[in-house]
Amino acid sequence: MIVRTIQEGSTLTFEFTPETGDELTVGRASLAASTTRVELDHSDEIHPDLLALAATLCVSPWTKSIKMSVPVSEGFAEAVLSGMMIAVGPVDSKISSRVRPVDGYPSLSYSGGADCTAALTVMPASTRSYFLNRISRPSEGWKGLYNKDAALHSCDSLAKEGMFIRKIETDLEFLRNPVGFPHDLANCIPAILHADFDCLDSIGWGAVLESTYRVGALKYRDYSFSPFVAGFGAAFAAVGLPVYNAVAGVSEVGTSLISLNSKFGKYAQSCMRGTVGEPCRNCWKCTRKILLDSSLTGKWPTYNEIIRMFKKVATPTYLDRNPLKHEGVIAFMAERYPVDLDQGIMRMLQDKVGGYPTGWMLHTYTPALQFIPEDYRELTAASLREYMPEMNDEEVQTVESWDIRELVKSDSRIRDHEVFMNSVRDFDLG
Numbered sequence: 001m002i003v004r005t006i007q008e009g010s011t012l013t014f015e016f017t018p019e020t021g022d023e024l025t026v027g028r029a030s031l032a033a034s035t036t037r038v039e040l041d042h043s044d045e046i047h048p049d050l051l052a053l054a055a056t057l058c059v060s061p062w063t064k065s066i067k068m069s070v071p072v073s074e075g076f077a078e079a080v081l082s083g084m085m086i087a088v089g090p091v092d093s094k095i096s097s098r099v100r101p102v103d104g105y106p107s108l109s110y111s112g113g114a115d116c117t118a119a120l121t122v123m124p125a126s127t128r129s130y131f132l133n134r135i136s137r138p139s140e141g142w143k144g145l146y147n148k149d150a151a152l153h154s155c156d157s158l159a160k161e162g163m164f165i166r167k168i169e170t171d172l173e174f175l176r177n178p179v180g181f182p183h184d185l186a187n188c189i190p191a192i193l194h195a196d197f198d199c200l201d202s203i204g205w206g207a208v209l210e211s212t213y214r215v216g217a218l219k220y221r222d223y224s225f226s227p228f229v230a231g232f233g234a235a236f237a238a239v240g241l242p243v244y245n246a247v248a249g250v251s252e253v254g255t256s257l258i259s260l261n262s263k264f265g266k267y268a269q270s271c272m273r274g275t276v277g278e279p280c281r282n283c284w285k286c287t288r289k290i291l292l293d294s295s296l297t298g299k300w301p302t303y304n305e306i307i308r309m310f311k312k313v314a315t316p317t318y319l320d321r322n323p324l325k326h327e328g329v330i331a332f333m334a335e336r337y338p339v340d341l342d343q344g345i346m347r348m349l350q351d352k353v354g355g356y357p358t359g360w361m362l363h364t365y366t367p368a369l370q371f372i373p374e375d376y377r378e379l380t381a382a383s384l385r386e387y388m389p390e391m392n393d394e395e396v397q398t399v400e401s402w403d404i405r406e407l408v409k410s411d412s413r414i415r416d417h418e419v420f421m422n423s424v425r426d427f428d429l430g
Contacts, residue, residue, distance in 0.1 A: 001063040003055045005070065010040045012193065014055055016175075022063045031062045032177035033137075038189065039169040042197040047098045049076040049239045050192050052088050056080060056235070057186045058175055073097040079238035083231045100240035104201025106376060107191040107241070110158075110165065112151030113270035114289065116206030118255035119246040120163075121262040122383035124376065128198055129165040130190040131155050137171050144179060145280075150269040153276045157267040166190065166198075185232055195241060202373050203236055204244035208255050209365055212248040213399065216328040220402040223248060223371065242373050246380050249368025250388070252329045253361035256292050258387045281309055284318040288326065295333035303343055310345070310424045319424070322417050323408050324353060332358040345427065348420040355407065360395035364388055367396070 002017040015035050018024055024031045036058060048070045056066060064086050071092035080088045110116050110129040120127060134148060158165050168190035176182045191203055210216040212223040223229055233243050247255050259265040270289045271279035279286045287309040294300040301309075313319045324330050334350040335358065364384050372380050384390075391399070407413055 001059050001065065002067045003052075003059070003069065005051050005055070005068070007043075007046070010043045011037060012040055012046070013037045014058060016055075016059055018063070019065070019067075021065070024062055026061050028178070029061060029180075029182070030177045031059065031175060031182075033175050036172040036175050037170065038172070038193060039135075040193060041166050041168065042194065044197050046193060047196055047239070048072050048095060049098050050195055052076060052080075053235055053239055054189045054192050056084070056086060056088065057183045057189055057192075057232075058172060060084060060086060060183050071095060073238075076235065076238045079234040083234040097238060098196070098240045100242070101199045101201045104199045105164075106202045106204065106244050106373075107195075107198070107200045108244075109187045109191055109203070109205040110155070111187070111206065111270075111272075112154035112268065113206065114259040114265075114268045115208050115247065115252065115255045115270070117154075117262060117264050117268040118250065118258035119204060119206045120158075121258055121264060122380055122387070123204070123244070123246050124379060127164070128191075128200065129155075129158065129163065130188075130194065131165065131167045132172075132187045132190050133167045133169045134173050135169045135171050137174055145273045146179075147273055147275060150274060150276045150279075151272065154267040154269065158264060161264070163264075166194065168194075185228065192239070192241070195239065200241060202244040202376070203241040204246055206247060206255070207245050208247055209249055209251045209368070209399070210326045210329065212245065212368065212371075213365070213402075215251075215399055215402045216323075216326045218323065218403070218405050218408070220400055223368065229371065243371055244373055244376060245368070245371040246384075248371045249365035250384070251361035252288075252326055253292065253296070253332050253358075254364065254388055256289070257296055257362065260293065260296060261387060281305075282312045284313045284325070287313050287319075288329065291333045292329060295336040300337070300341065303341060304429055307345060307424065307427050308429060311427075311429075314421065314424055320421050322413065323404060327353050327404070328356070328358060328361065328402075331356065332361050345420070345423050348416070348423055352413070352416040352420045356404075357398060360391055360398050362388055363391040363395055365396065365399055366390050 004015040006013045049072050052068050052072045066088045071090045073095040075097040077088050077091045080086050105126050105128045108129045110131050155165050155167050173179050214221040259268050271286045273280040331353040337346040
């Protein structure tokens with residue numbers, strides 16, 4: 001992939017030209033455009049390695065070779081090749097790698113949701129946040145159900161609280177068909193492109209335990225070997241932005257708990273389809289987040305509203321799958337639903353996803369502290385302890401031995417799944 005960067009004032013444009021060997025459709029995602037632009041909050045020159053890292057995040061699904069219009073440092077090229085098996089060039093030995101600032105600031109890729117709000121809460125007060133503000137292309141109208149009003153409101157509210165936050169406009173999500181981030185870490189691009197201008201010394205995002213270690217999926221995975229750490233981790237470190245995953249050891253249960261008790265929590269809204277203060281209540285994220293918060297506060301929606309939400313997501317992508325996404329979190333909230341309010345379906349859900357302990361989700365998995373730069377590690381650990389205790393040895397073992405591969409194939413699980421789904425579909429909302 002040939003990549004040309006053009007910076008005119010504060011507008012940065014990436015132009016992509018595929019080469020022989022590039023696969024422009026991988027899985028269900030294809031490269032749908034040849035350019036993308038980012039509206040920066042500065043017009044300063046950007047280190048070539050930072051430009052190359054941003055470009056790599058834009059096109060990594062579709063290529064194993066990136067030829068930039070400006071050369072990169074040897075250290076960066078080696079890091080991307082070793083971690084992602086992507087050759088980036090040309091390389092110029094005279095170019096020095098970006099050095100991590102001595103008196104820099106941590107950065108957070110902020111979305112407005114509960115998980116990144118929890119991360120912001122336990123990170124230093126000096127943290128600088130960056131929201132990737134999706135804009136449409138001039139030749140295209142807005143697409144899909146995405147509504148950024150709530151996220152922008154969260155950003156503006158944080159700014160009024162005195163927090164540092166930038167809302168960076170870009171159309172990079174239209175590089176991909178279907179529309180979305182070409183790589184999960186593409187939401188870090190605003191921070192990457194402001195790293196020198198804002199003196200950033202690390203980069204983080206709101207990844208939770210269920211995503212980092214895949215607890216709640218079929219089997220535990222050591223986060224060290226994930227594409228985010230083993231792959232791009234070296235590339236981030238090579239540009240002086242080591243990974244700072246403040247809540248990597250915190251379950252989604254824990255991030256909800258932190259967010260609910262944070263001074264920033266009142267601004268958090270994870271749904272990207274609803275309006276300010278009014279989540280859509282029709283998507284899987286709403287269903288999970290609303291019921292999770294209810295399990296922590298004791299303030300539940302009406303039974304009919306719960307079933308209505310279930311019916312909206314009763315598809316093979318969401319509710320009608322085995323296992324469920326973040327299944328442990330679903331088990332946590334299902335077993336805390338008041339028995340006297342249940343007409344049977346919540347018990348059926350508990351039968352479907354139950355069978356393992358959930359109390360550990362209210363505690364921090366301390367091995368994940370290794371994914372926090374050493375100079376911020378103890379401060380973050382102390383902040384986490386203000387909201388939740390650390391796991392004991394038995395709970396750590398519960399996390400590290402997570403394996404439900406045989407459970408989800410069992411006759412009892414398949415039967416409980418069918419009973420639950422049939423009951424949801426057949427329930428008469430009147």
